[in-house]
Amino acid sequence: MSDEKKYIKGDKLKALYDQTLLCTSCGYCKSVCPAFKGTLWDHNTARSKMVLAYGLLQGDIPVDDSVVQSIFECTTCGDCMRRCPSNVKTVDVLMAARQELAGLHEVPETMELALENIEKFGNPQGEPASAREEFLPDEAKAKLRTGGDVLVFLGCVASNTDMKVTSAIFKILERAGVSYTTLGEKEPCCGFLNYLAGYESDAFGKSLLEQIETLNPRPKMVVTPCPGCYRTLHHIYPESGVDLGLDSRHILEFFDELIEKGDLIVTKKLEGNVLYHDPCDLGRHAEMYDEPRKLLSHFAEVKEFKFNREQSHCCGGGGGLQSTNYDISSSMAKARLTEANELEGDFIVSACPACKSMFSNAASDFKKETGKKFKVRDLVEIVHKNTKGRES
Amino acid sequence: MSEEMFKELQELLGENFTTSTAARYAYSSDASIYRAMPDAVARPMNTEEVSKIVKLANKYKVPITPRGAGTGLCGAAVPIKGGITLDMQAMNKIKSITPENLFCIVEPGVIYDHLNNELKSAGYQFPGSPGSAEAANIGGMVSLNASGMRAIKYGATRDYVLGLEVVLPTGEIMRVGTHTLKNSSGYQLEKLFVGSEGTLGIITEVTLKIVALPKAVAAALVSFDKVEKAGQAISNIIAHPIIPSSMEIMDNTCITAANRGIDAGLPDVPAILIIEVDGPIEEVGREIRQVEEVCKASGATHIIVSDDKAVYGLWHEARKSVLPALGGFSPDLKIVSLADDMGVPISRVADAVIGFKEISDRNKVIIATYGHASDGNLHTKFLIDPSKEDDWKRAEKAVEEIYDLVLSLDGTVTGEHGVGMAKAPYMKKERATAIKTMKAIKDALDPNNIMNPGKMFEWESDHIIMNLRYPAEVNFDE
Ligand SMILES: Cc1cc2nc3c(=O)[nH]c(=O)nc-3n(C[C@H](O)[C@H](O)[C@H](O)COP(=O)(O)OP(=O)(O)OC[C@H]3O[C@@H](n4cnc5c(N)ncnc54)[C@H](O)[C@@H]3O)c2cc1C
Ligand code: SF4
Ligand code: SF4
Numbered sequence: 001m002s003d004e005k006k007y008i009k010g011d012k013l014k015a016l017y018d019q020t021l022l023c024t025s026c027g028y029c030k031s032v033c034p035a036f037k038g039t040l041w042d043h044n045t046a047r048s049k050m051v052l053a054y055g056l057l058q059g060d061i062p063v064d065d066s067v068v069q070s071i072f073e074c075t076t077c078g079d080c081m082r083r084c085p086s087n088v089k090t091v092d093v094l095m096a097a098r099q100e101l102a103g104l105h106e107v108p109e110t111m112e113l114a115l116e117n118i119e120k121f122g123n124p125q126g127e128p129a130s131a132r133e134e135f136l137p138d139e140a141k142a143k144l145r146t147g148g149d150v151l152v153f154l155g156c157v158a159s160n161t162d163m164k165v166t167s168a169i170f171k172i173l174e175r176a177g178v179s180y181t182t183l184g185e186k187e188p189c190c191g192f193l194n195y196l197a198g199y200e201s202d203a204f205g206k207s208l209l210e211q212i213e214t215l216n217p218r219p220k221m222v223v224t225p226c227p228g229c230y231r232t233l234h235h236i237y238p239e240s241g242v243d244l245g246l247d248s249r250h251i252l253e254f255f256d257e258l259i260e261k262g263d264l265i266v267t268k269k270l271e272g273n274v275l276y277h278d279p280c281d282l283g284r285h286a287e288m289y290d291e292p293r294k295l296l297s298h299f300a301e302v303k304e305f306k307f308n309r310e311q312s313h314c315c316g317g318g319g320g321l322q323s324t325n326y327d328i329s330s331s332m333a334k335a336r337l338t339e340a341n342e343l344e345g346d347f348i349v350s351a352c353p354a355c356k357s358m359f360s361n362a363a364s365d366f367k368k369e370t371g372k373k374f375k376v377r378d379l380v381e382i383v384h385k386n387t388k389g390r391e392s
Numbered sequence: 393m394s395e396e397m398f399k400e401l402q403e404l405l406g407e408n409f410t411t412s413t414a415a416r417y418a419y420s421s422d423a424s425i426y427r428a429m430p431d432a433v434a435r436p437m438n439t440e441e442v443s444k445i446v447k448l449a450n451k452y453k454v455p456i457t458p459r460g461a462g463t464g465l466c467g468a469a470v471p472i473k474g475g476i477t478l479d480m481q482a483m484n485k486i487k488s489i490t491p492e493n494l495f496c497i498v499e500p501g502v503i504y505d506h507l508n509n510e511l512k513s514a515g516y517q518f519p520g521s522p523g524s525a526e527a528a529n530i531g532g533m534v535s536l537n538a539s540g541m542r543a544i545k546y547g548a549t550r551d552y553v554l555g556l557e558v559v560l561p562t563g564e565i566m567r568v569g570t571h572t573l574k575n576s577s578g579y580q581l582e583k584l585f586v587g588s589e590g591t592l593g594i595i596t597e598v599t600l601k602i603v604a605l606p607k608a609v610a611a612a613l614v615s616f617d618k619v620e621k622a623g624q625a626i627s628n629i630i631a632h633p634i635i636p637s638s639m640e641i642m643d644n645t646c647i648t649a650a651n652r653g654i655d656a657g658l659p660d661v662p663a664i665l666i667i668e669v670d671g672p673i674e675e676v677g678r679e680i681r682q683v684e685e686v687c688k689a690s691g692a693t694h695i696i697v698s699d700d701k702a703v704y705g706l707w708h709e710a711r712k713s714v715l716p717a718l719g720g721f722s723p724d725l726k727i728v729s730l731a732d733d734m735g736v737p738i739s740r741v742a743d744a745v746i747g748f749k750e751i752s753d754r755n756k757v758i759i760a761t762y763g764h765a766s767d768g769n770l771h772t773k774f775l776i777d778p779s780k781e782d783d784w785k786r787a788e789k790a791v792e793e794i795y796d797l798v799l800s801l802d803g804t805v806t807g808e809h810g811v812g813m814a815k816a817p818y819m820k821k822e823r824a825t826a827i828k829t830m831k832a833i834k835d836a837l838d839p840n841n842i843m844n845p846g847k848m849f850e851w852e853s854d855h856i857i858m859n860l861r862y863p864a865e866v867n868f869d870e
Contacts, residue, residue: 021726021778021862025423026716027463031505031526040481041435042462043418051861055417058863066412085653086719086727 005062008100013057016093020054023047023088029080034314035073035321037335038328044073046080046090053097063106071097072108073328076196076319078284082310095198102198108324111197118189123156124323132159133184140170140182148181150254151212151219151246153233155226156189157353165225165353168384169251175389176263181219186211192228195236196320205232205242212244223251225380227281227352234286250282252351255383256295264387266298272346272375274300277336277359278312279352292351295379299386300347305339313339317354333362341372351379393431393475397452401434401476404444408435408482419459419477420861423524424467424814425728427861430457430477437482439557439565439596446594447563449476449842457844458590460500460532463524465729466812468536468589472846472859478594480531487597491516494573495554496602500531500595516602519546521638522808523712531595536810537587541638541711544766545670546603548808550586557597558585561838571599584833589810590844592837606637606670610680611704614687615661615694619643619749622663623742625690626765629667630738634682637670639766643745645721645775646714646762653717656710659694663745665765666707714762718773725758725775728862730814731791734798735807738768747797748772755790757783769807778862785866788857795821813859816851823849 029046030036036045043052043066052070055061071094080090101107107115114124122129132154133144140152152173158165173180188211191204212218222244224230233248258264276296282288289309296302307313316322316332337359340348348359359376367373401409410416411432420429431454436442449456455475462469471477484501491514498507504518504525511517521540522528528538534556539548555569569575569582585592616622622641629636642650642664650656658664665687669679676699684695698704718727736744745761748770752759763770772794776783795805795818805811805818820827827849834841834849846852857866 018723022719024716024719024727024729025421025462027423027461027524027527028716030461031503040484041415042479042481043412043414045418048414048418051418051421052414054861061413061417064413066410066414070414070418085713085716087653088719 006104007059007062008056009103010057010100012096012099012103013053016053016089016096017057019089019093020050020057022086023050024086025051026085028083028085029090032079032083034075034077034316034332035328038331039073043070049074049094049097050088050090053093056097056100063101063104068101068106068108071101072111072320072324074319075280075314075316075321075329075332077280077314079314082284098196098198100198107197110323111320114193114323115197118193123160123189124193125156125160127160129185132187135163135166136184137167137170139174143181144184145186145215146181147215147217147219149179149220151215151222152180152182153222153224153229154182154187155224155229155353157357158225159187161357162353165378165380168380169225172255172264172380172384172387175387176258177389178258181215183211190229190232192232193320195232200240201232201236202240202242205237205240205244209242209244212246219246221247221249223249223254225251225351225353225378227279227286228354231281231285250288250351252295252379253291256291259298259387263390264383265390266386267388268386270300270347270382270386273303273344274347274349275303275305275340275343275345277305277315277348277350277355278309279350279355280312280314280318282351283312284310292379296349296382299382303343303345305343307339315355315358317358322358329358330362333358334366337362337366337374340374345374347375347377349377349379349382353378393454394452397448397454398432400448401432401445404441405434405436408437419479420470422462422464422467422469423729424465424470424812425730425861426467426470426472426813426859428470428472428859429474430471431474433477433479435479435482439559442478442559442594442596443563443565445476445478446559446561450562450840453840453842455842455845458531458535458594460529461503461527463528464532464536464812465732465809466806466814468810468812468847470813472813481529483596486510489514491602493571494602495571495599497597497599498530499597500529502530504528504530504533511602512605515605517605518552518600518602520549523715530598530600534586534595534598535589537808539808541640541764543764543769544639545635545637550583552601553582553586553598554601555599556582556585556595558593558595560593561840561843569599573601587810589812589847591834591848592843608673608676608699609668609670609701609704610676610697610699611666611668611707612680612683612687613696613707614665614667614692615659616663616691617661617693619663619745620742621691622665623745625665625687625692626741627739628686628690629683630766632682632686634669634679634686636667636683636766638668638764640666640711640762641741641745641765642711642714642762643760645758645760646718649718649721649760650710650713652721654710654713656706656713658710661693666711668704711762715773718760718775721775724777726778728774728776728778728787730774730787731772731794732814733763733769733771733807733809734794734803734805736768736770736798736801736803738766740801740803741765741768741770744770744798744801744803748794751790751793751797755786755793757787757790759790767807768803779864781864781866784857784864788855791856811848813847813851814856816848817854817856820849
């Protein structure tokens, strides 16, 4: 960053100025904030983000690397907002602060790399677009961009990092006889990371819409295994004026429907203690708590973490923190596994490729350190392994 | 801070020393009305590091302000003279819990609730119960002599401090008190550090007495159509005699705020008492019935009794939520921490509450009153537009009147939150005959006046509204 001091414009934060004054600095949010627990620095707490937002708005402080880092040292898990007794819209404030920073092209360097990848390759991982279809099962390859009732939007994380989940999705859909299609290399990034970095994501929505318009027959529904994509498609695009013209759902809702209709038949139950972990983007941000539990209950008696549903602890993978501070984010995953261990959990099931990846990494460390082995699974994998179609 | 000192601190602490904008601004305020930026934030990991930092500060005559969780309400952790803020939160080990000795030994950065979670498994507790329990640190609690709603039965933090390790302002490490429940071996210096607000040294270890958890608890939620009647009920209960484990009063402003803030479902009446009794099962049953009878006889309009934790836990949660929830009371007004914890003799609680209401009306400031009625410790919170100079001026006038009233009722300007800056001029009035001795102690221990300077009796102004963390310039000289 150059020596010249930069100050925010204030156009994004101004509307939330009142929220920064509403914060009494009571510190309750410190007790839940994983960014604070992970670092024990006050400038990483939700409370301090309110203080910093106020300081930025008042022009008390310039934007420098330390401010950028504090505003981004956060998984946007939203637990502060749940805990806040003054109902301060903490996440709105910190997202507006990120937007102000983005207005000055200030994002943490590590996140910048992911954003550059999105611009160049269409995904944060920097994989070529063709990688999105390389590992698809043959049945899915045959349905690429053909049109169908249901559009499967895999999302970058699942497409590029979790072949098990992607392949399971299509196997399930085939098994249930669903008319589906998927975009493969034409699937754009949803832009959620850009949103998290404070940038607009509507351009990504528009590219998706363009792709949808090429499909014949036009799908009636888009389903995704990723809570971040789900939030973007379901909430963020409509808020920014992009109407995809179809129903957007998390894939777990759709799978549950297939079971209820009898298109999928449960073949066996899981053995052992099965804990469900609420992903922040699906839980606190989208308030989808009952649906995943209902789906999982077809396969197991669902055990709860001590902190579950609204109070669920973050896996550490949210808010882009994984790229900005891997140490804190992985310590969060480990803390969640410690909770699971106390409950003698065998399976840790989530409905988010990012949660699965965080927990899988943490689980291998956990095994080395304690000998305890967790089975970390996405709900999709549970459905895949334990159902059959009507005819079979 | 000189370049030399900066370098030495950086060498000593590495990543645990920062002068970054974000840290300095985040550490410039606590839960009080004040803001002042430190020049640097240092985070020691052990007593030796604390000692080295203090030696450097003493050598270069740079102020040090210790800080726990920063939940203090009087500005005690705001570095009004700049210098180094010493963040003690990373010294957060529970060193030992020995129920057989009736004490535990902890580092100062241990969070109150974390300690009690650990103690619980041994059937014990440190029963301070501040409203800020989930965040406040033991070091901060000792330094402010914090307490909470159970003080009537269980006392304040000072009653639990058996021993301390302290780094003196010269950097010397001193042990005061003992690892025994009693001692008569010389000056009780550990008590001197209780309530010293970081002005005499840095607490690096605390030996705390612990007490057994009660076998049973029951509580009553009691409604009154007049504050006076609630006050009468309080006196009648104590005079009966019943010593409840807590007895909290909330006025209608607080009730409304809690209902809006956390959907507490409290009755919409002029005043409520939340009364808790604890002890052996049979005794609790008998006492809560007695509480009910006394309240009825004192004019209560409605009483709910429960021994279900889910039910009375919500009442406590509602009471705990008052301070922050008042923030959402009205869209234009914000809650500011002023005149936040006066203590009066228990029999004068009603006089105080009624007096506060008159002061509120006279000065046209919304003042919400709640507090630990059973030990006479009352909290008020002010709702003002913090961007308006006039609101601050009217608020300060009301504050002055409140403290005058409290002192006329033979009370104290602070029962548990401490003095810092917010109560400094009034504390000087209250303790007029003791100030000289306090200064002499401070001079003897801290000859270079590096420890949290400018606060308490060192506060120079008659006013308290300055260095605000709010968007208003308040000028008293016009
Ligand atoms: C919502 C809310 C509710 C509250 N309810 C109560 C209540 O019921 N009862 C009550 O008593 N208080 C209450 N408080 C006030 C406050 O939480 C307590 O006073 C608490 O003890 C402060 O602890 P802290 O760790 O935040 O200290 P800080 O605010 O960080 O510091 C307080 C003082 O202690 C000094 N200090 C901190 N650590 C050390 C150390 N290791 N060595 C030397 N000095 C040190 C600081 O310099 C400062 O002077 C409440 C506050 C809030 C925001
Ligand atoms: S969203 Fe989560 S990580 Fe971010 S400040 Fe709030 S509690 Fe902390
Ligand atoms: S809980 Fe709410 S009011 Fe309290 S410090 Fe956090 S954001 Fe501010």
